[in-house]
Amino acid sequence: MKSLGLVVEYNPFHNGHLFHLQQAKKTSNADVTVAVMSGNFLQRGEPALVSKWTRTRMALEAGVDLVVELPYAFATQRADRFAYGAITILNALKTDEVIFGSESGNIRPFNETVDFLNKNEEEYNLLIQEKVKSGVSYPSATSEAFKQLSNRPQETIDLSKPNNILGYHYVQSIRQIHSNMKANTIQRTGAGYHDEGVGVNNIASATGIRKMLFEHGSDLSAITSYVPKSTLNRLQDHFNSFGHFLNWDRFFLLLKHRLITSTPEELRDIYDCEEGLENRLKEYITQAEDFTSFMQSVKTKRYTWTRIQRLCTHILTNAKKNTMERALTEPPTYIRLLGMTETGQHYLSGIKKDLNLPLVSTLSKYKDPFFELDKQSTNTYILGFPYKAQKVLYKQEYSNTPIRLHQK
Amino acid sequence: MKSLGLVVEYNPFHNGHLFHLQQAKKTSNADVTVAVMSGNFLQRGEPALVSKWTRTRMALEAGVDLVVELPYAFATQRADRFAYGAITILNALKTDEVIFGSESGNIRPFNETVDFLNKNEEEYNLLIQEKVKSGVSYPSATSEAFKQLSNRPQETIDLSKPNNILGYHYVQSIRQIHSNMKANTIQRTGAGYHDEGVGVNNIASATGIRKMLFEHGSDLSAITSYVPKSTLNRLQDHFNSFGHFLNWDRFFLLLKHRLITSTPEELRDIYDCEEGLENRLKEYITQAEDFTSFMQSVKTKRYTWTRIQRLCTHILTNAKKNTMERALTEPPTYIRLLGMTETGQHYLSGIKKDLNLPLVSTLSKYKDPFFELDKQSTNTYILGFPYKAQKVLYKQEYSNTPIRLHQK
Numbered sequence: 001m002k003s004l005g006l007v008v009e010y011n012p013f014h015n016g017h018l019f020h021l022q023q024a025k026k027t028s029n030a031d032v033t034v035a036v037m038s039g040n041f042l043q044r045g046e047p048a049l050v051s052k053w054t055r056t057r058m059a060l061e062a063g064v065d066l067v068v069e070l071p072y073a074f075a076t077q078r079a080d081r082f083a084y085g086a087i088t089i090l091n092a093l094k095t096d097e098v099i100f101g102s103e104s105g106n107i108r109p110f111n112e113t114v115d116f117l118n119k120n121e122e123e124y125n126l127l128i129q130e131k132v133k134s135g136v137s138y139p140s141a142t143s144e145a146f147k148q149l150s151n152r153p154q155e156t157i158d159l160s161k162p163n164n165i166l167g168y169h170y171v172q173s174i175r176q177i178h179s180n181m182k183a184n185t186i187q188r189t190g191a192g193y194h195d196e197g198v199g200v201n202n203i204a205s206a207t208g209i210r211k212m213l214f215e216h217g218s219d220l221s222a223i224t225s226y227v228p229k230s231t232l233n234r235l236q237d238h239f240n241s242f243g244h245f246l247n248w249d250r251f252f253l254l255l256k257h258r259l260i261t262s263t264p265e266e267l268r269d270i271y272d273c274e275e276g277l278e279n280r281l282k283e284y285i286t287q288a289e290d291f292t293s294f295m296q297s298v299k300t301k302r303y304t305w306t307r308i309q310r311l312c313t314h315i316l317t318n319a320k321k322n323t324m325e326r327a328l329t330e331p332p333t334y335i336r337l338l339g340m341t342e343t344g345q346h347y348l349s350g351i352k353k354d355l356n357l358p359l360v361s362t363l364s365k366y367k368d369p370f371f372e373l374d375k376q377s378t379n380t381y382i383l384g385f386p387y388k389a390q391k392v393l394y395k396q397e398y399s400n401t402p403i404r405l406h407q408k
Numbered sequence: 409m410k411s412l413g414l415v416v417e418y419n420p421f422h423n424g425h426l427f428h429l430q431q432a433k434k435t436s437n438a439d440v441t442v443a444v445m446s447g448n449f450l451q452r453g454e455p456a457l458v459s460k461w462t463r464t465r466m467a468l469e470a471g472v473d474l475v476v477e478l479p480y481a482f483a484t485q486r487a488d489r490f491a492y493g494a495i496t497i498l499n500a501l502k503t504d505e506v507i508f509g510s511e512s513g514n515i516r517p518f519n520e521t522v523d524f525l526n527k528n529e530e531e532y533n534l535l536i537q538e539k540v541k542s543g544v545s546y547p548s549a550t551s552e553a554f555k556q557l558s559n560r561p562q563e564t565i566d567l568s569k570p571n572n573i574l575g576y577h578y579v580q581s582i583r584q585i586h587s588n589m590k591a592n593t594i595q596r597t598g599a600g601y602h603d604e605g606v607g608v609n610n611i612a613s614a615t616g617i618r619k620m621l622f623e624h625g626s627d628l629s630a631i632t633s634y635v636p637k638s639t640l641n642r643l644q645d646h647f648n649s650f651g652h653f654l655n656w657d658r659f660f661l662l663l664k665h666r667l668i669t670s671t672p673e674e675l676r677d678i679y680d681c682e683e684g685l686e687n688r689l690k691e692y693i694t695q696a697e698d699f700t701s702f703m704q705s706v707k708t709k710r711y712t713w714t715r716i717q718r719l720c721t722h723i724l725t726n727a728k729k730n731t732m733e734r735a736l737t738e739p740p741t742y743i744r745l746l747g748m749t750e751t752g753q754h755y756l757s758g759i760k761k762d763l764n765l766p767l768v769s770t771l772s773k774y775k776d777p778f779f780e781l782d783k784q785s786t787n788t789y790i791l792g793f794p795y796k797a798q799k800v801l802y803k804q805e806y807s808n809t810p811i812r813l814h815q816k
Contacts, residue, residue, distance in 0.1 A: 253791060254665045260787045261726035286787065286802060289795050318669035379668045379694065383661060387697050394694060 001347050004030035005095030005181070006064070007086040007170065009038045011048050011210070012235060013058035014227045016189060016203045021063055023186045024099040032347040034066045034093050035059055036086045037338065038075035039374060040381035041317070043082050045310030047246045047381055049210055050238045053396050053403065056339040060405040061230035065344035067403075068093065069336040071370045072319070072377045073327035076310055078138070079162075081327055083169030088177060088331045092357045097182040098174070100167045102157075105187025109157045110164075110171045113146075118175075120149055137304045139165070163188065177331075202226055213245055242389040248291040248312075250384040255316050259285040262315075271324035272311040277303065281311075317377040323369045333368050337361045339403030361402050409755050412438035413503030413589070414472070415494040415578065417446045419456050419618070420643060421466035422635045424597065424611045429471055431594045432507040440755040442474045442501050443467055444494045445746065446483035447782060448789035449725070451490050453717030455654045455789055457618055458646045461804050461811065464747040468813040469638035473752035475811075476501065477744040479778045480785045481735035484721055486546070487570075489735055491577030496585060496739045500765045505590040506582070508575045510565075513595025517565045518572075518579045521554075526583075528557055545712045547573070571596060585739075610634055621653055650797040656699040656720075658792040663724050667693040670723075679732035680719040685711065689719075725785040731777045741776050745769045747811030769810050 004024055010017060025033060037059065039052045048055065056067045074085025090098055102110070117124050127145035132138055143160040157164045171183045189203055204212075204226040212222045213235070220236055227235075239245070259267070259281055267278035280298055288294035295312075299305050314324065335357050340348065352359070360366050363375075375397075382393045412432055418425060433441060445467065447460045456463065464475045482493025498506055510518070525532050535553035540546055551568040565572045579591045597611055612620075612634040620630045621643070628644055635643075647653070667675070667689055675686035688706055696702035703720075707713050722732065743765050748756065760767070768774050783805075790801045 254662065257662045257665070257788065257791055260791070261724075261784055263726075287799075316669075318671075318674075376669055380665065383665055383668070391695075 001031040001350065002029065003093070003095045003097075003347065004028040004033045005090035005093070005098040006033065006035045007070075007083070007090070007098070007100065007166075008035045008059070009042050009048075009206070010035075010055045010059055011038075011042060011206050012050065012055065012227065013062055013231045014204065014206060014209055016205070018062055018228050019189055019203070020099075020101050020186060024184075025063070027184060027186065028097045028099060030097070032065045032343050033063065034068070034090060034095055034344070034347075035064045036068050036070050036089045039069045039072055039378065041072060041076050041313050041377055043075060043077070043079075044306050045076060045308075045313040046248060047251060047313075047384060049213070049245045049247070050235065050242075051381070051393055051396075052338060053393075054234050054238050056403050057405070058231050058234050060339050060341055060344075060403065061234070062228055065341045066093070066347060067338045067340070067344075069338050069374070071327075071332055071334075071336070072317070072373045073324055073370045074332060076313055076319075077324075077327060079165045080169050080172075083166055084173045084176070085327065085332050087170055087173035087179070087181070089335055089357075091174075091177060091179045091181055092332075092335060092355060094351045094354065095181055097184060098170055099184045099186060100163070100170055101188040102163050102167050102185040103161055103188060104157070105185055107171075107183060107185050110167050110183070110185065113157050113159070113168055114171045114175065116150065117146070118172075124149055135302045137302055137307065139304065139306075210245075210247070214247065241392065242385050244385075246381070246384045248309075251316055251380075252291040252294070254380075254383065255291070255312055256285055256288070258315055258318075267315065269320050269322075270311070271314045271319050271321050272307070273314070277308075277311060281315075317373070317380045319373055319377070323373050326369065332357065333370055334358045334360050334366070336371075336374070337402045339405065341405045341407050343407070345404070363398050409439040409758065410437065411501075411503045411505075411755065412436040412441045413498035413501070413506040414441065414443040415478075415491070415498070415506070415508065415574075416443045416467070417450050417456075417614070418443075418463045418467055419446075419450055419454075419614050420458065420463065420635065421470055421639045422612065422614060422617055424613070426470055426636050427597055427611070428507075428509050428594055432592075433471070435592060435594065436505045436507060438505070440473045440751050441471065442476070442498060442503055442752070442755075443472045444476050444478050444497045447477050447480055447786065449480060449484050449721050449785055451483060451485070451487075452714050453484060453719070453721040454656060455659060455721075455792060457621070457653045457655070458643065458650075459789070459801055459804070460746060461801075462642050462646050464811050465813070466639050466642050468747050468749055468752075468811065469642070470636055473749045474501070474755060475746040475748070477746050477782070479735075479740055479742075479744070480725070480727070480781045481732055481778045482740060484718055484727075485732075485735060487573045488577050488580075491574055492581045492584070493735065493740050495578055495581035495587070495589070497743055497765075499582075499585060499587040499589055500740075500743060500763060502759045502762065503589055505592060506578055507592045507594060508571070508578055509596040510571050510575050510593040511569055511596060512565070513593055515579075515591060515593050518575050518591070518593065521558075521565050521567070521576055522579045522583065524558065525554070526580075532557055543710045545710050545715065547712065547714075618653075618655070622655065649800065650793050652793075654789070654792045656717075659724055659788075660699040660702070662788075662791065663699070663720055664693055664696070666723055666726075675723065677728050677730075678719070679722045679727050679729045680715070681722070681729075685716075685719060689723075725781070725788045727781055727785070731781050734777065740765065741778055742766045742768050742774070744779075744782070745810045747813065749813045749815050751815070753812070771806050 040048050042048055059067050070086050074082055124145055128141045131141035131144055146159045159165055167185055174181050174183055202225045209223050209226055216222045264278045267273050284297045295305060299308050337359060378397050382390050448456050450456055467475050478494050482490055532553055536549045539549035539552055554567045567573055575593055582589050582591055610633045617631050617634055624630045672686045675681050692705045703713060707716050745767060786805050790798050
């Protein structure tokens with residue numbers, strides 16, 4: 001069976017994702033689609049709108065065949081390790097081709113950029129270090145360093161665009177692990193990555209859709225045009241059972257409590273807490289009314305919103321340096337299966353005996369530092385809902401088997 | 409000026425307290441009354457119904473002249489160190505006589521019990537240790553050991569009664585620090601210590617009054633007969649400004665979050681977390697619906713409700729062994745002034761130059777490990793209220809000077 005791999009967050013699954021999924025299937029001519037998806041916390045340091053289980057259902061109902069989880073230790077990292085973790089898992093699942101979205105839809109400049117930077121790696125890294133030292137944020141430093149080095153703008157990609165950065169790291173990771181996986185890209189359509197506005201042709205960004213959901217409360221009709229029917233149904237089910245969608249506001253008191261009662265020394269044990277950030281956070285937290293105003297008071301040009309938001313996630317989940325830093329040099333250690341269609345199950349049966357990572361489908365007694373962190377972050381995420389919903393999510397996480405979607 | 413000392417929690421101040429205060433003033437013939445009062449967390453490991461500031465006002469309006477805070481590191485300890493901390497502070501404030509409530513109202517058996525146990529200290533401690541090892545809780549072990557040793561029941565006190573235990577430790581602490589302070593006792597009237605029922609003659613226990621308050625929501629009329637008018641007014645003011653009274657329910661989510669995300673190693677750093685209790689707490693917390701059901705599932709014959717509840721308080725405030733254990737061997741290191749009448753202020757001016765502990769009235773930059781813990785626990789307590797109330801309490805704690813009551 002020919003297999004297509006996707007790296008996704010689906011927060012929530014929308015028409016832009018559907019377009020990408022369908023185009024990618026057509027382009028690759030694959031028999032099965034495998035998605036590696038972030039769990040309950042996302043790369044920008046946010047809790048997911050709805051649980052990974054609901055997002056898995058959305059994916060399966062829209063045409064993905066197999067959904068596995070990108071462990072927390074990779075899902076909440078900077079682009080390079082996020083991509084590395086995702087590609088390693090897709091590779092372990094014998095994926096033939098990964099297809100990502102990009103501004104241009106042309107894979108050649110990605111390959112050439114990777115070539116170029118691999119050749120000029122030392123100089124590139126030195127430039128980045130210099131810029132970071134002078135107070136520039138890491139993402140800006142990488143794109144500035146790249147611009148400075150590169151004299152061939154027509155053949156390289158713009159590394160200031162988040163999607164291009166991810167694509168670059170997918171291609172780079174494939175080479176790094178010496179995988180035979182092919183990389184390809186499809187032009188993104190509609191709204192920009194973080195654009196809160198509503199796009200043309202029934203496409204809106206996930207950020208825009210989440211904004212509409214929080215603005216309209218229980219009325220989901222505002223997003224009808226921008227998501228497939230399956231997403232709408234799943235969101236409605238979620239809302240009916242759990243009472244609300246999740247964002248940082250639901251965790252602000254917990255974050256505040258943690259920051260107030262932790263000593264600076266304890267905070268310095270948290271991953272991403274560097275250079276006195278613990279004092280900055282403690283200084284602003286007592287007076288902050290809500291998460292947004294807290295973030296606004298803490299962030300600077302150097303410490304971007306995403307950087308601080310990720311740190312807040314790690315403080316919330318108590319993700320320590322000693323575990324998280326392993327994800328900077330080591331690959332994922334297991335594959336957590338979230339859901340599958342019959343096609344996905346069939347595919348999995350075929351490759352099962354050749355898997356070089358343990359496949360975790362029921363939790364039982366599986367022990368692993370990355371996995372402990374997944375549990376810890378899931379247990380934290382669950383606290384964002386009322387007690388009854390907590391019980392459902394707890395059961396789903398620790399007692400149920402992966403979701404199986406029966407195809408019509 | 410002749411001074412009377414009281415050790416109080418006033419959670420809230422009620423008619424029983426008023427009776428004791430008036431009788432004690434009459435008995436001692438004192439010119440000034442000094443109360444050392446627990447802060448926002450109480451000896452049984454509970455958050456106070458209303459803040460220490462509101463409770464200070466209640467005390468001053470009822471006739472106390474000077475209110476100082478018993479630091480968290482002593483206020484949330486077992487009876488012996490609670491009493492030691494309180495007596496040390498009253499002694500530092502040059503109190504001539506301390507008067508406590510007891511079942512009998514007779515001071516002689518307290519003195520004789522202290523004599524008796526000091527003479528038989530070694531044997532007594534051995535007996536306690538034996539009993540604790542065999543699985544008996546510490547409080548039961550002390551009273552059983554005492555009964556076993558003592559053959560003079562008519563001249564000793566019943567050490568299974570909480571008030572007698574406290575009284576015993578007040579007398580014992582006075583001797584321990586070689587204070588000239590006199591100890592005396594007045595018979596308690598009305599409801600038993602933890603009796604939830606309503607007593608005769610307009611006396612109900614603080615536990616009973618809190619229960620009525622939580623049952624009746626915004627309607628305070630249920631407690632009118634059991635508290636002075638000043639208490640009723642203060643509780644009404646509190647309710648109007650802050651929206652609700654506090655109990656453990658308001659902190660359950662924070663406790664759950666802390667327990668879920670802390671490793672067993674981290675929990676073992678918390679004071680009072682011994683003998684694998686961290687695993688027991690982690691085992692029961694995920695499924696617990698509320699604080700009461702959690703406590704019921706965790707407590708055993710050996711680990712009493714109070715013992716576990718105190719541990720939960722320390723987990724909530726992140727009170728570590730390294731600071732709390734200092735309170736087992738060291739005395740309080742400062743006197744935090746909460747409020748005073750003109751009489752109290754006059755008394756304070758008279759003794760100020762002879763104080764052997766620093767008097768902290770505005771926070772400024774006072775640094776001390778016990779004091780840091782007071783701030784940490786206050787900051788945690790404040791999180792139990794809505795944001796607007798948090799701001800008020802924060803200002804009261806860190807910017808305002810002590811309360812001054814102008815007498816008519």
